[in-house]
Amino acid sequence: MGKDWPLSILVAGPAGAGVFAASLIIGRVLFRHGVNVFITNEYPSLIRGGNQWALIRSSPDEYIFSHRRLADIVLALDNYSARAYISKLSERGIILCDEKDCGQNYNEHIRAFPFRKVLEEYKAPQVALNTLASGVIFGILGASKDTVSEVISEQFKHRKEYAELNLKLINKGYELGVALSVGQFPQLSKKVEEKRRLLIDGNSSVALGALAGGMSFFAAYPMTPASPILHFLAEIQRDYGIVVFQPESELAAINMAIGAAYAGARAMVATSGGGFSLMVEALGQAAMTETPIVIVEVQRPGPSTGLPTHTAQGDLRFVIHASQGEFPRVVLAPGDPGEAFTLSFKAMEIAWRYQVPVILLSDKFLAESYWSIDEFPSLTPSPGSVIRGEYQGDYARYRITEDGVSPMALPGTKNALVYANSSEHDEYGGGTIDPQMVRSMNEKRFRKYESLKSIAEKEGVKTYGKGDKIIVTWGSTKMPILEALKSLKDIRVVQVLWLEPFPEEALRKELAGSQFVVIENNMTGQLVSVIREKLLVKPHGFLGKYDGRPFDPEEIESYIASLGWV
Amino acid sequence: MDITTYDSGRRPVWCPGCGNYGILLALRKALAELKLAPEEVVIVTGIGCHGRISDYMKTNAFHTIHGRVLPLATGIKLANPKLTVIAHSGDGDAYAIGMGHLPHAARRNIDITLIVHNNMVFGLTTGQVTPTTPIGVKTKSTPFGNFEKPINPLLLALASGATFVARGFSAEIDHLKEIIKEGISHRGFAFIDVLQPCVTFFNTYTVLRERVYKLEESGHDPSNLEEAFRLAMQNDKRIPIGVFYKREEPTLEDTFKHAMNPPPAERLPVKVDLSKALTRFR
Numbered sequence: 001m002g003k004d005w006p007l008s009i010l011v012a013g014p015a016g017a018g019v020f021a022a023s024l025i026i027g028r029v030l031f032r033h034g035v036n037v038f039i040t041n042e043y044p045s046l047i048r049g050g051n052q053w054a055l056i057r058s059s060p061d062e063y064i065f066s067h068r069r070l071a072d073i074v075l076a077l078d079n080y081s082a083r084a085y086i087s088k089l090s091e092r093g094i095i096l097c098d099e100k101d102c103g104q105n106y107n108e109h110i111r112a113f114p115f116r117k118v119l120e121e122y123k124a125p126q127v128a129l130n131t132l133a134s135g136v137i138f139g140i141l142g143a144s145k146d147t148v149s150e151v152i153s154e155q156f157k158h159r160k161e162y163a164e165l166n167l168k169l170i171n172k173g174y175e176l177g178v179a180l181s182v183g184q185f186p187q188l189s190k191k192v193e194e195k196r197r198l199l200i201d202g203n204s205s206v207a208l209g210a211l212a213g214g215m216s217f218f219a220a221y222p223m224t225p226a227s228p229i230l231h232f233l234a235e236i237q238r239d240y241g242i243v244v245f246q247p248e249s250e251l252a253a254i255n256m257a258i259g260a261a262y263a264g265a266r267a268m269v270a271t272s273g274g275g276f277s278l279m280v281e282a283l284g285q286a287a288m289t290e291t292p293i294v295i296v297e298v299q300r301p302g303p304s305t306g307l308p309t310h311t312a313q314g315d316l317r318f319v320i321h322a323s324q325g326e327f328p329r330v331v332l333a334p335g336d337p338g339e340a341f342t343l344s345f346k347a348m349e350i351a352w353r354y355q356v357p358v359i360l361l362s363d364k365f366l367a368e369s370y371w372s373i374d375e376f377p378s379l380t381p382s383p384g385s386v387i388r389g390e391y392q393g394d395y396a397r398y399r400i401t402e403d404g405v406s407p408m409a410l411p412g413t414k415n416a417l418v419y420a421n422s423s424e425h426d427e428y429g430g431g432t433i434d435p436q437m438v439r440s441m442n443e444k445r446f447r448k449y450e451s452l453k454s455i456a457e458k459e460g461v462k463t464y465g466k467g468d469k470i471i472v473t474w475g476s477t478k479m480p481i482l483e484a485l486k487s488l489k490d491i492r493v494v495q496v497l498w499l500e501p502f503p504e505e506a507l508r509k510e511l512a513g514s515q516f517v518v519i520e521n522n523m524t525g526q527l528v529s530v531i532r533e534k535l536l537v538k539p540h541g542f543l544g545k546y547d548g549r550p551f552d553p554e555e556i557e558s559y560i561a562s563l564g565w566v
Numbered sequence: 567m568d569i570t571t572y573d574s575g576r577r578p579v580w581c582p583g584c585g586n587y588g589i590l591l592a593l594r595k596a597l598a599e600l601k602l603a604p605e606e607v608v609i610v611t612g613i614g615c616h617g618r619i620s621d622y623m624k625t626n627a628f629h630t631i632h633g634r635v636l637p638l639a640t641g642i643k644l645a646n647p648k649l650t651v652i653a654h655s656g657d658g659d660a661y662a663i664g665m666g667h668l669p670h671a672a673r674r675n676i677d678i679t680l681i682v683h684n685n686m687v688f689g690l691t692t693g694q695v696t697p698t699t700p701i702g703v704k705t706k707s708t709p710f711g712n713f714e715k716p717i718n719p720l721l722l723a724l725a726s727g728a729t730f731v732a733r734g735f736s737a738e739i740d741h742l743k744e745i746i747k748e749g750i751s752h753r754g755f756a757f758i759d760v761l762q763p764c765v766t767f768f769n770t771y772t773v774l775r776e777r778v779y780k781l782e783e784s785g786h787d788p789s790n791l792e793e794a795f796r797l798a799m800q801n802d803k804r805i806p807i808g809v810f811y812k813r814e815e816p817t818l819e820d821t822f823k824h825a826m827n828p829p830p831a832e833r834l835p836v837k838v839d840l841s842k843a844l845t846r847f848r
Contacts, residue, residue: 154846197848198844198847198848199847199848200847204847208840208843208844211838211840211843212837212838212840213835214833214834214835214836214838216645216825216830216831216833217641217644217645217830219641236842236843237824237825238824239842239843240838240843241824241825241827242825242830243644243645243822243825243830245644245822247637247640247670248666248667248670249666251634251637251666251667252634252636252637252640252666252667252670253637255630255631255634255637255638255641256637256638256640256641256644257641258630258638258641259610259628259637259638259639259640259641259642259643259644259645260641260642260644260645260830260831261641261645262628262638262641262642263608263641263642263645263646263649263830263831264645264646264830264831264832264833265645265646265829265830265831265833266830266833266835267641267645267830281631282631282634284631285630285631285634289628352835376840376844378837379837380836380837381835381836381837382835383834383835384834384835388832410646410831411605411608411626411642411646411649412605412606412626412646412648412649412831413605414605415605416605417604417605417624417625417626417627418626418627419620419626419627419628419629420627420628420629421620421627421628421629422629422630422631423629429627429629430574430576430621431618431621431629
C-alpha cells in the first residue's frame with residue numbers, strides 16, 4: 001500500500017445529489033495543484049434518483065489518458081453507493097460515507113462520518129453532503145485551503161450565500177479528513193503551479209474550436225450527449241456576438257444553419273445519431289447547393305434512442321455514407337480535447353474553403369469527460385475567398401472550375417445574384433436536366449475530392465510509440481489505449497483522424513510489414529471494414545466493445561496479452 | 567424599375583393557365599413598386615410546382631428541399647437582416663411535410679414573408695390529396711374521395727401568433743400585389759395564403775371567381791383579432807381575400823441584437839480572443 005500516484009477518486013450517488021459538481025470541484029482542486037487530471041462519468045437518463053458516478057484520476061508525474069477499473073477513495077453519497085462500490089475499491093482503497101449509509105456490511109475499507117448530523121448543525125440542505133464529503137478528501141490529501149476556497153467561490157459565483165455555506169462545510173470536512181490520519185495516499189504539494197493549463201471536456205473544446213474558426217451562427221435541438229455544446233455557446237453568445245438558437249427540431253436547426261451559411265455566416269449544428277438521422281436530408285442539400293456547413297455528431301449507442309447517456313463509436317459507416325446520391329464530404333474524428341479543438345477549427349476552415357459539408361464525429365466519452373491538457377494552440381482562420389460588396393463580370397454561383405470550387409458570392413453583392421439550388425442546376429443555379437450539364441456538375445463537385453484526399457493523406461493519421469506490433473483505432477478509444485500503452489512495450493498505436501476522405505496511402509505506409517489489430521467501440525468493426533475496403537488488408541485481430549461503456553485499459557492489456565504481444 | 571427587372575429570362579414550364587403565373591406577376595409588380603433591387607431580395611422556394619418560381623425570378627434565390635422553406639429563410643434573415651426574404655411554399659410543402667415549422671415561424675415573428683401557393687392538390691407529383699383538399703374530392707391517392715377534413719391555414723397562423731395574416735387569389739393580380747407589398751413592408755412574419763387553381767388536377771377558377779370578395783371593400787379593420795378569427799372561419803359561399811390581421815411586435819432578430827453589429831453574415835473570419843471563455847477551464 002504505497003503512497004503513489006496515480007490516485008483514483010470515485011464519487012457516487014443518486015442523480016440530483018451533486019455527483020458531477022463534486023467531481024468537478026475535486027478535479028479542479030487537484031488540477032490547480034499542478035496535477036494532471038482526468039474526470040469521466042456515468043449516469044442513467046433521468047433527473048432524480050437512480051445511481052450515477054464520476055471518477056477523477058490524477059497524477060502530477062504523467063498524463064492521465066483515462067480511468068482504470070479500481071478507485072482508491074470512494075465518496076458514497078447514499079446507502080446504495082456505499083454498498084455497490086465496495087467492489088470497485090483498490091487494495092488501499094477506502095470508502096467515505098455517512099454513518100447511517102455504511103452501517104451494515106462493515107469492513108476495514110469503510111470510513112463512516114456523521115455527515116448528516118453536521119449538515120443539520122450547519123442548517124445546510126441535504127444536497128450539500130457532496131461538498132462536506134469532498135472536504136474530507138481535501139483533508140486526506142492535504143490540499144491547499146486557499147485553492148479549495150478559490151474553487152468553491154468560483155463554483156458558486158452566482159450564489160454567494162451558497163459559496164459561504166459550502167466553504168464552511170468543506171472546512172469542517174477538511175478537519176474530519178485530517179483527523180482521519182490515513183497514510184496510504186499521496187499528498188498534494190502546497191505550491192500551486194504557475195503554468196496555467198486547461199481542464200476541459202470534449203464538448204466545450206468543439207464549441208471553442210468552431211468559435212476560433214469564425215463561427216457566428218449555431219443552432220441545435222437538445223440531444224444528449226451533444227446538448228452541453230448548446231448550453232455552453234448559449235451562455236457565452238453575448239461575449240462573442242454570435243447567434244445561438246434552439247429551434248423546433250433538428251430539421252429546423254440544420255436548415256437554419258444552411259440558410260445562415262448561404263447568407264455568409266460560418267454556421268454549425270450539433271446533435272447525436274438520432275438527430276443526425278433527421279439532418280441527413282439537409283446534409284445532401286448542403287452538398288448539392290455547395291453550402292459550407294459543420295455538423296457535430298456526438299455518438300451514443302443506438303439504433304433508435306438506444307442508450308441516451310452512454311458512449312459508442314457505432315455511427316462511422318452511417319456518417320460516411322449518409323444521404324442519397326454521391327458527393328464529396330469530410331468526416332473528422334477527434335480523440336481528445338486538444339484534437340476536438342483543432343479539428344473543429346479545421347472543420348470550419350475546410351467547409352468554407354471547399355464549400356462542402358464537414359462532419360465532426362465525437363462520442364459521449366470524449367464529449368463529457370474532462371482532461372487536463374496543454375493550452376490550445378492560437379489559431380487564426382484564413383480570410384477565405386467569399387465575394388462581398390461588388391462583383392465584376394458575369395456571376396455564376398456554380399461556375400465550372402478546375403479545382404471544382406466555384407466563386408461564392410453572398411446575397412447582397414452588387415452585380416451578382418446568388419442562386420443556390422438543391423435540384424441539379426446549371427452554372428447559374430437554374431434547374432437543369434441536360435445530361436451533359438448533369439455530368440459536368442457531378443464532375444465539378446468531385447474535383448474537390450482530390451484536394452481533400454491529399455489533406456487527408458497528410459493529416460489523417462497520427463502515431464504513438466514505436467514497435468512492429470500495431471493497434472489501429474479512432475476517436476476517444478485512443479485514450480484508454482494510450483493508458484494501457486504505459487504498461488505495454490514495443491507497441492505502436494495508429495489513430496485515424498480523417499475517416500472521409502480516407503488516408504489510405506498514409507495508413508498503408510504505417511502498417512507496412514507489421515501485424516496490426518483494430519480496437520474500437522462498436523460490435524461489427526466499422527473501421528476494420530473501411531480498412532479492408534480501402535487497403536484490401538485484413539487485421540490480425542479486432543477488439544470491439546458494445547455495452548455502452550468506454551474501454552477500460554485493463555481490457556486492452558488482457559487483449560494484447562492474449563495475442564502474445566507481451 | 568419595372569417588372570422586367572426581375573425576369574430571369576427562363577421560360578416558365580407551368581401548365582398554361584396555371585395559377586402560379588398570377589403569383590409570379592403579382593410578385594414582380596410588388597417588388598418593382600417597392601423599388602427593391604434584385605440583390606437585396608432573396609426568394610426561398612420549396613419543392614413542388616410553386617418551387618419553380620425561383621427559376622423565373624432575377625433575384626437571389628435558394629431552392630430548398632421539400633418542406634424546409636421556413637427554417638432556411640429564417641437562417642438567412644437571422645444571418646443578414648438587411649436582406650428582404652420572401653419564402654414561397656406550396657400547400658403540400660407548407661401544410662403537409664413542412665407544417666411543423668409554420669407555427670414556430672409565426673410565434674417567433676421572424677421578419678420574412680411567406681407566400682403559400684395553395685391549389686389544394688399536389689400538382690408536380692400528378693395530383694394527390696393535400697391537407698387543404700376539400701373533403702370528398704377524388705384524387706389519385708383518394709380514389710374514393712378525400713376522407714380528411716382540410717386544415718384552415720389562416721386560423722392556424724392566427725392561433726400561432728402571426729402578426730400579419732392575409733389571403734390572396736391568383737386571378738386577382740393587382741389585389742394580390744398590394745397584399746404582397748404590405749406583407750413585405752410589414753416588420754415581422756407575414757403569412758399570405760394564395761388561392762391558386764391547378765388547371766390540370768383541381769381546377770377551381772369558376773368556384774373561386776364566384777365566391778371571393780375583398781375585405782377592404784367590406785370595411786374590415788385588420789387590427790381586430792377576434793374579427794380576423796371570425797372571418798378566417800367563414801365557411802359559407804363567400805371567401806374573403808385581403809389582410810385579415812396585422813400588428814407590430816418585436817421580431818426574432820431583435821432578440822439577437824448582441825449578434826447584429828455586424829450581423830453574422832457580414833462577419834469576416836478573424837482571430838478570436840478565447841481567453842474569457844477559457845477562464846472557467848483554468
